[in-house]
Amino acid sequence: MLExxxxxxxxxxxxxxxxxxxxxxxxxxxxxxxxxxxxxRVGFIPAYPITPQTTIVERLSEMVANGELDxxxxxxDSEHSVFAxxxxxxxxxxRVFTATAGQGLFYAHEVLQAISHxxxxxxxCNVGRPSIPWNIWSDQSDSLSQRDxxxxxxxxxxxxxxxDTIIQSYMLxxxxxIPVMAVLDAFYQSHTSENIWVPSQKLVDAFLPPRKAxxxxxxxxxxxxxxxxxxxxxxxxFSYNAWKDARKVEALxxxxxxxxxxxxxxxxxxxxxxxxxxxxxxxxVTVSTITTTARGVVRNYPDxxxxxxxxxxxxxxxxxxxxxxxLPDDAVLANVERNFLGDAEGAIQQEMKRALFGARxxxxxDFYAGVGGKDVPPETIEKIIYQAKNDPRDISWADVD
Amino acid sequence: MSPTQEFLIxxxxxxxxxxxxxxxxxxLLARHLSSILxxxxxYVVPACCFSIISGPYPLNGLKGNIVHxxxxxxxxxxxxxxxxxxxxxxxxxxxxxxxxxxxxFDIGLQALSGAAARGENILYVVNxxxxxxxxxxxxxxxxxxxxxxTTNPGGGYKRTWPKDLMGIIAAHNLPYAATCSLAYLDDLxxxxxxxxxxxxxxxxxxxxxxxxxxxxxxxxxxxxxRLAVETKLFPLFExxxxxxxxxxxxxxxxxxxxxxxxxxxxKHLFNEENGYILEEIQEHADHYWxxxxxxxxxxxxxxxxxxx
Numbered sequence: 001m002l003e004x005x006x007x008x009x010x011x012x013x014x015x016x017x018x019x020x021x022x023x024x025x026x027x028x029x030x031x032x033x034x035x036x037x038x039x040x041r042v043g044f045i046p047a048y049p050i051t052p053q054t055t056i057v058e059r060l061s062e063m064v065a066n067g068e069l070d071x072x073x074x075x076x077d078s079e080h081s082v083f084a085x086x087x088x089x090x091x092x093x094x095r096v097f098t099a100t101a102g103q104g105l106f107y108a109h110e111v112l113q114a115i116s117h118x119x120x121x122x123x124x125c126n127v128g129r130p131s132i133p134w135n136i137w138s139d140q141s142d143s144l145s146q147r148d149x150x151x152x153x154x155x156x157x158x159x160x161x162x163x164d165t166i167i168q169s170y171m172l173x174x175x176x177x178i179p180v181m182a183v184l185d186a187f188y189q190s191h192t193s194e195n196i197w198v199p200s201q202k203l204v205d206a207f208l209p210p211r212k213a214x215x216x217x218x219x220x221x222x223x224x225x226x227x228x229x230x231x232x233x234x235x236x237x238f239s240y241n242a243w244k245d246a247r248k249v250e251a252l253x254x255x256x257x258x259x260x261x262x263x264x265x266x267x268x269x270x271x272x273x274x275x276x277x278x279x280x281x282x283x284x285v286t287v288s289t290i291t292t293t294a295r296g297v298v299r300n301y302p303d304x305x306x307x308x309x310x311x312x313x314x315x316x317x318x319x320x321x322x323x324x325x326x327l328p329d330d331a332v333l334a335n336v337e338r339n340f341l342g343d344a345e346g347a348i349q350q351e352m353k354r355a356l357f358g359a360r361x362x363x364x365x366d367f368y369a370g371v372g373g374k375d376v377p378p379e380t381i382e383k384i385i386y387q388a389k390n391d392p393r394d395i396s397w398a399d400v401d
Numbered sequence: 402m403s404p405t406q407e408f409l410i411x412x413x414x415x416x417x418x419x420x421x422x423x424x425x426x427x428x429l430l431a432r433h434l435s436s437i438l439x440x441x442x443x444y445v446v447p448a449c450c451f452s453i454i455s456g457p458y459p460l461n462g463l464k465g466n467i468v469h470x471x472x473x474x475x476x477x478x479x480x481x482x483x484x485x486x487x488x489x490x491x492x493x494x495x496x497x498x499x500x501x502x503x504x505x506f507d508i509g510l511q512a513l514s515g516a517a518a519r520g521e522n523i524l525y526v527v528n529x530x531x532x533x534x535x536x537x538x539x540x541x542x543x544x545x546x547x548x549x550x551t552t553n554p555g556g557g558y559k560r561t562w563p564k565d566l567m568g569i570i571a572a573h574n575l576p577y578a579a580t581c582s583l584a585y586l587d588d589l590x591x592x593x594x595x596x597x598x599x600x601x602x603x604x605x606x607x608x609x610x611x612x613x614x615x616x617x618x619x620x621x622x623x624x625x626x627r628l629a630v631e632t633k634l635f636p637l638f639e640x641x642x643x644x645x646x647x648x649x650x651x652x653x654x655x656x657x658x659x660x661x662x663x664x665x666x667x668k669h670l671f672n673e674e675n676g677y678i679l680e681e682i683q684e685h686a687d688h689y690w691x692x693x694x695x696x697x698x699x700x701x702x703x704x705x706x707x708x709x
Contacts, residue, residue, distance in 0.1 A: 044484050046477075072484040076477060077515030084474025084512065085481035088445070091468055092485020114471055218443055218466050218482065220494060225461035227469035234458055 019265045022197040029159035029189035032196050033125045034059035036166035038069045039204040042097035044089035045073045046082040051136045052186040053127040056099040079104035083111035090120035092218050095211045102129035102142045116150030118227060119216050121173035123166055123180045127190045130372050137373020138186040141339040144347040152180040152249055153313035155287040159194045164266055167204060168256050174211050176245045188289040199264055207263045250316045270311035273323035280305040280327055282388050285335045285348055290376050297381040304385055317355040332363045334388045338370040344395055369398040408586035410436045414464045421454040424619025426528050426609035429583055435463055437593045442495045443482055447475035447509055449501030450535045473508045475500050476516035479523045495524060495597060502529040502543035506564050517573040517602045524596050530609035538614045547678050548666045566606060571640045576601040579639040582608045584627035588637055588648055608635040616665020628660035633690045644700035647693055657683045
């Protein structure tokens with residue numbers, strides 16, 4: 001069964017790869033996310049508009065209206081209500097999807113906590129933008145500031161990756177009962193068209209079974225109270241169990257990605273190492289679309305490598321250490337931050353230091369780049385490389401300092 | 402069956418041992434509600450006294466599912482629960498929000514308005530005890546003019562009028578909304594039944610006695626609730642698609658002071674220098690009543706409303 005439906009990469013020398021049971025389409029990142037939700041047969045979509053996410057929920061509305069998707073779609077009154085409704089429907093046993101961005105995610109913060117503490121599976125797309133003063137452009141401060149809410153976080157480099165990650169995320173979320181946030185970059189991804197391979201419904205159905213009812217499920221035959229006051233003698237048990245399951249995420253994510261590759265023909269890993277070996281002197285650490293720019297630049301620098309973080313929460317410590325195994329101890333890491341969280345160091349460097357502490361003593365340089373949507377062209381990446389090699393400073397702002 | 406027997410609870414849907422204070426509205430209200438709504442009911446409860454009264458983990462005071470949810474999001478969570486049940490062919494399951502006045506008039510108003518405007522098939526029950534009682538008697542926008550709470554800097558009592566929630570709710574053109582009192586159980590039970598039998602968003606506002614918050618004798622909870630209706634401080638009425646019906650017209654004029662005098666939170670109003678506040682409250686109650694009368698007259702084009 002598995003062999004029959006598996007897709008095979010038919011990549012030629014100068015051809016795009018082709019995948020069996022897929023349709024080749026040109027889609028913006030937001031529409032790719034909507035396609036993924038449709039293919040995962042989501043049943044409940046609470047919606048509220050916010051730039052640059054809006055076209056996701058617009059497209060889903062269209063799909064529900066024209067019968068492409070059998071889901072209950074409700075226009076809510078705020079993102080707080082969107083997530084509160086998502087929580088209710090997930091407790092009711094539905095597969096839930098929604099999308100938000102920036103202020104919307106900040107507004108929903110309280111409910112993000114409740115959803116993960118309730119151990120409810122769902123997948124939500126966040127199209128990253130920073131906080132007020134108003135800015136709608138690409139920035140990961142919103143989702144990275146929610147990294148401690150107990151949600152799993154993936155950051156997609158391409159629209160294809162977002163589509164594929166959402167499909168994998170439902171499997172991961174429903175196996176562990178931990179919600180997943182799939183993050184896109186504003187405009188560079190959300191509103192940029194790419195060639196996308198959209199898998200067939202048959203293929204996705206074979207990969208992703210319908211959601212099964214878990215313990216946190218409203219059962220009319222066996223009524224219970226969900227989320228009442230939990231005294232100290234019990235509360236820690238919930239946290240303990242969540243902690244145990246959070247520790248399974250990295251390995252399970254890898255396992256699901258491998259299974260995904262067998263069905264769909266596309267390979268993903270929690271972290272990706274590019275040109276990291278004994279000869280490497282400098283490694284750029286990136287997430288999302290900056291990775292693509294950096295990929296192009298490092299081709300011209302034989303001694304510069306790239307470490308892409310796809311899974312960010314829980315932080316893939318094992319994967320990072322493995323990816324850096326061949327890197328000499330005197331090499332340098334340059335963390336590229338499209339976020340500002342109020343501390344000296346950005347989120348990526350904070351996480352990298354925690355991951356490497358006690359295992360590797362590599363020098364780390366932190367580069368703020370692209371905050372508030374500021375473009376990060378190849379020249380900026382080259383400046384980062386130049387500065388890291390010739391004038392290494394602990395923390396600096398690319399194109400500013 | 403005689404009316405005196407109609408409010409007896411025959412099929413108890415609440416376990417014993419509720420954690421409410423003596424003379425609290427919540428326990429009696431929950432017993433009557435659940436006995437009418439039956440087993441096929443899911444309750445959604447934001448932060449409020451009932452979150453505690455219904456029992457800490459792993460207890461459940463009701464013989465039905467209770468979803469405890471975030472303070473501002475009860476109506477939204479209920480929307481999600483409703484959607485899930487409907488998708489699973491359980492449209493006959495009643496989804497009920499049990500909230501306090503803080504979770505309704507204040508922090509939950511936006512979600513409430515959203516769900517009401519969407520016409521979600523939800524029954525919303527607000528136990529209005531006129532302050533944040535669960536956290537220790539802080540002012541809400543339901544707190545009556547002149548009442549003492551623990552958060553009234555300045556004069557020590559509230560100097561603004563409470564929100565007219567029923568007016569706000571009426572403006573949403575709901576199929577059914579009503580005020581209820583635990584002192585008029587036959588009326589309350591009829592309204593719960595009517596609300597249960599109506600589809601769409603329905604709201605019941607119950608006058609909630611709260612001895613610690615109102616500084617009253619627990620034994621007088623029901624008597625004071627009755628006086629609130631008799632004095633027209635808490636009129637009993639129904640609203641169907643903006644059409645009003647007065648359900649109880651007191652036989653004689655009883656001044657508001659007859660109800661206020663039993664409540665320690667209004668004690669200072671009986672000092673001579675505060676007499677004008679009592680007059681303002683009386684005038685406000687009289688005016689609200691006249692408004693209701695006028696709305697009721699206009700509502701049915703002079704025709705008597707069909708008996709329910």
